[in-house]
Amino acid sequence: MTSRDGFHWTAETGLAQGVPSIGVISPPTNITSTEQPWDVIVVGGGYSGLTASRDAALAGLRVLLIEARDRIGGRSWSSNIGGYPFEMGGTWVHWGQPHVWREISRYQMRNELESSFDFSRGVNHFQLRTGHGDQTMSHDEEDALLAGALDKFVNVDGAKGRNIMPYAHDTFHVAEAHQYDKMSVQDRLNAISASLTPNERAVLEAFTLLCSCGTLETTSFLEFLHWWALCGYTYQGCLDALITYKFKGGQSSFAIRFFKEALSTGNLSYAFNSPVKAINDQGGKVTLTTRDGREYTAARLISTIPLNVLNTITFNPPLDAQRTTAMNIGHVNQCVKVHAEVSNKDMRSWTGISYPFNKLVYAIGDGTTPVGNTHIVCFGGYFNHIHPEEDVNKTKKAVENLAPGNMDIKRLVFHNWCKDEFAKGAWFFSPPGLLSSSLETLRSAHGNVYFANSDWAVGWRSFIDGAIEEGTRAAMAVKEDLRPKSSIRSNL
Amino acid sequence: MTSRDGFHWTAETGLAQGVPSIGVISPPTNITSTEQPWDVIVVGGGYSGLTASRDAALAGLRVLLIEARDRIGGRSWSSNIGGYPFEMGGTWVHWGQPHVWREISRYQMRNELESSFDFSRGVNHFQLRTGHGDQTMSHDEEDALLAGALDKFVNVDGAKGRNIMPYAHDTFHVAEAHQYDKMSVQDRLNAISASLTPNERAVLEAFTLLCSCGTLETTSFLEFLHWWALCGYTYQGCLDALITYKFKGGQSSFAIRFFKEALSTGNLSYAFNSPVKAINDQGGKVTLTTRDGREYTAARLISTIPLNVLNTITFNPPLDAQRTTAMNIGHVNQCVKVHAEVSNKDMRSWTGISYPFNKLVYAIGDGTTPVGNTHIVCFGGYFNHIHPEEDVNKTKKAVENLAPGNMDIKRLVFHNWCKDEFAKGAWFFSPPGLLSSSLETLRSAHGNVYFANSDWAVGWRSFIDGAIEEGTRAAMAVKEDLRPKSSIRSNL
Secondary structure, eight states: BBBSSOEEETTEEEEEOBBOOOTSSSSSSOOOOTTEEEEEEEEEOHHHHHHHHHHHHHOOOOOOOOOSSSSTTTTOOOOEEEEEEEOSSSSBBEEEEETHHHHHHHOGGGGGGEEETTTSSOOSEEHHHHHHHEEEEHHHHHHHHHHHHHHHHHOSSSSTTTTTSSSSOOOOOSTTTHHSOOOOOHHHHHHHGGGGGGGHHHHHHHHHHHHHHTTTTBBBBEEEEEEEEHTTTTTHHHHHHHHHHTTTTTTHHHHHHHHHHHTTTTTTEEEEEEEEEEEEEEEHHHSETTTTTTTEEEEEEEEEOOOGGGSSSEEEEEOOHHHHHHHHHHOOOOOEEEEEEESSSSGGGGGEEOOOOSOOEEEEEEEEOOTEEEEEEEEEEEEEEEOOTTOOHHHHHHHHHSTTOOOOOEEEEEOTTSTTTTSSSOHHHHHTHHHOOOOHHHOOOOTTTTOGGGGOOSSTTTTTOOOOOHHHHHHHHHHHHHHGGGGOOOOO | OOSSSSSEEEEETEEEOBBTTTBOSSSSSSOOOOOSEEEEEEOOBBHHHHHHHHHHHHHHHOOOOOOOOSBBBBBOOEEETTEEEEEEEEEBBBBTSSHHHHHHHHHGGHHHHESSTTTTTTSEEEEEEETTEEEEOOOOHHHHHHHHHHHHHHHHSSTTTTSSOTTTTTSSTTTTTHHHSBHHHHHHHHGGGGOOOHHHHHHHHHHHHHHHHHHHSSBBHHHHHHHHHHTTTSSHHHHHHHHHHETTTTTTHHHHHHHHHHTTTTEEEOSOOOOEEEEEOOOSSSEETTTOOOOOEEEEEEEEEOOGGGSSSSESOOOHHHHHHHHHOOOOOOOEEEEEESGGGGGGGOEEEOOSSSOOOOEEEEEETTTSOOEEEEEEEEEOOOOTTTTTHHHHHHHHHHHHTSSOEEEEEOOOTTTTTTHHHHHOOOOOOHHHHHHHHHHHTTTTTEEOOOGGSSSSTSHHHHHHHHHHHHHHHHHHHHOOGGGGGOOO
């Protein structure tokens, strides 16, 4: 099936919107006239919504899943093109990510992962292109450069961030953390600039922008420290957790397992292609209204709508002032992720940073396609921003600039998350101050409406893991809320 | 409630068997005459069995949980004595352990953890007592000593074990791993002995024995590498994951959540004090017979009986030759864990190794009791073995030897896992060769009987995490097996 989402370009076909995915659900609904009201409506079919739907359905609740798109996965989905899964959004997983790994383990998918890196081919180096020229170095030298720079960057406490962020799943475990949330990455760079070599400065800026896809000024230094702590306080840990292991069959091969299991309970109704207009909590029940005027009613509702989209929905009663402020500020991630298939097989072992002059900042050889081309994945962000579908030649130029002479582009694949009305950005990244002021508020319920999204997870916030964490939390809360007290045989 | 398990000593009371625990279940059964047959019988109420029971009950299966003891938790349980939770077995958890962390997150218990270490008090040093005398050093020096020694020990591949064990949740991901499973820790020490200082040699032996609680000859070097990989290939990672975070309320405060949730479904029957004699798979059904002659029948059975106990049960049809061989070899962990409450408040910040002369090898200040004493947790193993209840004065002497003059013992608490007929040892640790020959066999089903235990988990094998991994796997398998095909609304 082909999704409306995503873009695809080859010289032969030109630019086309919509790419195939095993995450597209057809027919788009299984609702008959008899199900109303449900126990719980889940809004959104990303990993938060899939997890919440599955767990609630497994627990015997009657669930209605409402999704604006034609597919599951939200900000993580894969497109199978030419027998190769291109990851349109969130991609990498690791066993240090507890919620996602529990699911990989439970679905016996441990052996369906592969490494993005393969340093066995010819162009086996790191290419650093800055305002100061073009350098190549070995991957060991790359790692040493990044590790050394990051160690300086995070070392606010003489312990590489451990004292400020000792407990990676509790951002504000130490009160002093709040002061670092007032600080941007730019502020921190300014504070240590005298200690950095030009190369260190360049890769630090590029790496932190790769994480936030905002600008140096709009990236919370504390949130970067949080990522660092999650990754075990080492650059090697960052590589392992952030950008190494991906599904051989693509993210949608994983997401579909949640959906199928939920469906197998017999408790799941669903409706895709159903953007939401309003959510009305009438006390005893919640009614959802779609843009096309359908109404659905349930005892509870779980909204997995992303932070940057929340203010497009009418809530009644209205959301509180703090949450409203937070969703109007929003997160800063305007990631531009572009896949390029290039003819040079040896580029499989290449990595590169081109910064600050280029529209795409960071890229790696990520795979080999069935026809033997190299798949390069490239990242840009709000700094030096492009909308890749607006001018394909400009996009190609940005890819070529990463490794001039080695990027003979055969295909481009991408999803423009910034113009996506149901995402308005990619993974969450906090501007300074937002976490301090709003994290707890964003996590709270609003009457019979629960909010679950990786954007306000406590652990791997921004990651697939955080989405599953949140979906798990919401399903558990609703289950406890609706559990018939009579079913308890004993009060231990 | 007081369990039959565990021992307690004070000067006033002398030695007494049985200690209180919130994990004791009373009344010990809720079975009425009408439930037979069940969908699934789960044998064992440790974390594997609790997880399997809960997940199966949540999925709508009718579950009978059979447990030999009077309590839940298996090899992980806590005793509340004087308002303080003493951890009788498995204790520490970490967010890098995916299955256990998912549960901590799901039960919203993130904030119920605390650190075992507190380096703010007076006796703030590491005390190393060897045949060469008594040394003290700072904890930073301790860490540097251990880290340096371990880096040499694991560096079989120029990458500190990463190349041999790149994928921590798949021990034999690299075929070359098999050769390191033929090697004991003693073999590896012999190979690098010229490069080790006497202090490095002493702490390496003590640390690896702390992990296996066997002897240097009976400890698989590969299994140690597996632990090392799980901990992120650093000593700091080992500290973080293995011995830092524990439940403020003790392990039983966590285990009881699984049990209560399973019970709340209305699908859980249980019988404690019910040691199993035989398990008969008659094809269409499985019948379990207890030692006292009760018979229970179900469509499937999940055995969470530990490896070292499996050969006390009669299976019909008999288990296959490979599994029988493996269970007769068994694992090597004969841990002696002794809690001592001492009057010196400043010992809170002390750590120590006394090796090889002492009956207890490794100890740390682990907490402060309500009356202000320091709780010291001490570990020994099969090397220089004691049964701590057999001669309390000898046990006290072994504690005192760890820090002569600073161990004014007010209380001892322990569980002798080695004489425990339902455990026959503590956490799994493999002798050389066992994993290579038997891991896959131990994980396989036997007709309608599934085997789930941390002893053969793929990830955090030996840990609470591995137990939950295994219980999750078994419940999923039984659920898929018994799922009525008619409940599927759609064949996606």
